[in-house]
Amino acid sequence: MVLDAAERVIARDGNGASLESIAVEAGVTKPVVYARVGSRAELSNALAARLAERLIAAAGAEVGSTSRFDRITLAAFFRSSLETIGAHRELFLYVTRGASDDTPERTLYLAGRSAGPLADLLTRWRTRRGDDVAVAVPWAYAIIGMLNLVSLWWIDEHDRPADVLADQLAELVWSGLAAGSHR
Amino acid sequence: MVLDAAERVIARDGNGASLESIAVEAGVTKPVVYARVGSRAELSNALAARLAERLIAAAGAEVGSTSRFDRITLAAFFRSSLETIGAHRELFLYVTRGASDDTPERTLYLAGRSAGPLADLLTRWRTRRGDDVAVAVPWAYAIIGMLNLVSLWWIDEHDRPADVLADQLAELVWSGLAAGSHR
DNA sequence: AGGCCATACTTACCGCGGGTAAGTTCTGCG
DNA sequence: CGCAGAACTTACCCGCGGTAAGTATGGCCT
Numbered sequence A, B: 001m002v003l004d005a006a007e008r009v010i011a012r013d014g015n016g017a018s019l020e021s022i023a024v025e026a027g028v029t030k031p032v033v034y035a036r037v038g039s040r041a042e043l044s045n046a047l048a049a050r051l052a053e054r055l056i057a058a059a060g061a062e063v064g065s066t067s068r069f070d071r072i073t074l075a076a077f078f079r080s081s082l083e084t085i086g087a088h089r090e091l092f093l094y095v096t097r098g099a100s101d102d103t104p105e106r107t108l109y110l111a112g113r114s115a116g117p118l119a120d121l122l123t124r125w126r127t128r129r130g131d132d133v134a135v136a137v138p139w140a141y142a143i144i145g146m147l148n149l150v151s152l153w154w155i156d157e158h159d160r161p162a163d164v165l166a167d168q169l170a171e172l173v174w175s176g177l178a179a180g181s182h183r
Numbered sequence C: 001a002g003g004c005c006a007t008a009c010t011t012a013c014c015g016c017g018g019g020t021a022a023g024t025t026c027t028g029c030g
Numbered sequence D: 001c002g003c004a005g006a007a008c009t010t011a012c013c014c015g016c017g018g019t020a021a022g023t024a025t026g027g028c029c030t
Helices: A002-016 A019-025 A030-037 A040-063 A071-087 A089-096 A103-129 A136-155 A162-178 B002-016 B019-025 B030-037 B040-063 B071-087 B089-096 B103-129 B136-155 B162-178
Strands: none
Touching: A002 A019, A002 A030, A002 A040, A002 A089, A019 A030, A019 A040, A030 A040, A040 A071, A040 A089, A040 A103, A071 A089, A071 A136, A071 A162, A089 A103, A089 A136, A103 A136, A103 B136, A136 A162, A136 B103, A136 B136, A136 B162, A162 B136, A162 B162, B002 B019, B002 B030, B002 B040, B002 B089, B019 B030, B019 B040, B030 B040, B040 B071, B040 B089, B040 B103, B071 B089, B071 B136, B071 B162, B089 B103, B089 B136, B103 B136, B136 B162
16 A cells, blocks of 8 residues: 555654655555656645544544543543544645645645544534534634644643643633533 | 845745746846845745744734733733734744745744743733643643634634624633633 | 456656855956 | 956756556457
8 A cells, every 4th residue: 555655654753754765665656656646736635534543543542432421531532532642643744744736735634534523423412402502613623722832832942741631631621611601 | 135035926926936036026037135144944944933923012012011811811812913923814824834944944944933921921920820831831832723723714614793703712722721720 | 267447556767945155248458 | 459357148957746559468249
């Protein structure tokens, strides 16, 4: 699979990953990569989709298992996301701050892939509680964006443990999430 | 000033802004740009610094005027940031999702420029209230990151008014910020 | 079995953009 | 008047994404 090769060379070379190096890592040549996966932008999109899938899967394993949604679950969501991102540092960097001109779309696409399910979850949860639901989408993007930048910062020097950081993030937003119409 | 020319051409051409087009807009040639401002990465950095300065200035005008710090102030901070970003759409896109390989550093640099003062503010505020202060830095990054992605999403299709969105963001984090040690 | 077509790959190339080396004009000063 | 040096321009290199044209491989029909 070309995408696996791409991930390997990105993990190795960081953002300097060229189509050509990916091609040789995959054991083929450039036009083949182009034929299989399309342009560089589509490659980045595909990688972004995969990473998003992994994030969602990891989060789902935490959140989906319990039917409840509480502060602990939220912190677990953050922790699993942080750890997944930390396990794919270079890929995360490549995908979020990758090259190319298409980047606004891709960043939004990647974010949307995570924010969508989160927004659904929030919508269901707040509907059940009889709370206002219009905030679900912006809040989902807010939480994902928070996670994005904090991950970047966390990756790039500070080595506090993931679970501590996750708990701090949960502390920041939990009260807001939980505060209902009964303000 | 070369940077002004750069902003003009970015506002016009979006991310397709090449050094050459910036040079002709500035009325000079490429090596001159290179001599004055350094590499493309440094150009992006300088632009990022300027945008951060504007954001901080706008935020300071809102937050710094009142000595208090409450939900209203927080919402005003979000609103002014959103509006500043909205007024510099293309520049914001260029700077956050710009080209090049240096991007992790630059993104962090830009974010840090905003997150730093915010972290200071949070630290002072929570010190005065006798609350834990270790969360100030991660929270500052969290809030800036939130703002980043929400801005991207907001710019790119949804036209709800800035003040509504700002209020929703404030609602999300205010309780968390305000919740003290007396959990 | 032998020739033919399609598919799939490779080699070779183009264009563009960042970066730079070498040449050229302009300015001030002896 | 001539010279030194700074500042700018022209002309170029290189690397990368993208593609066109050529080449091998494998099946299929006669």
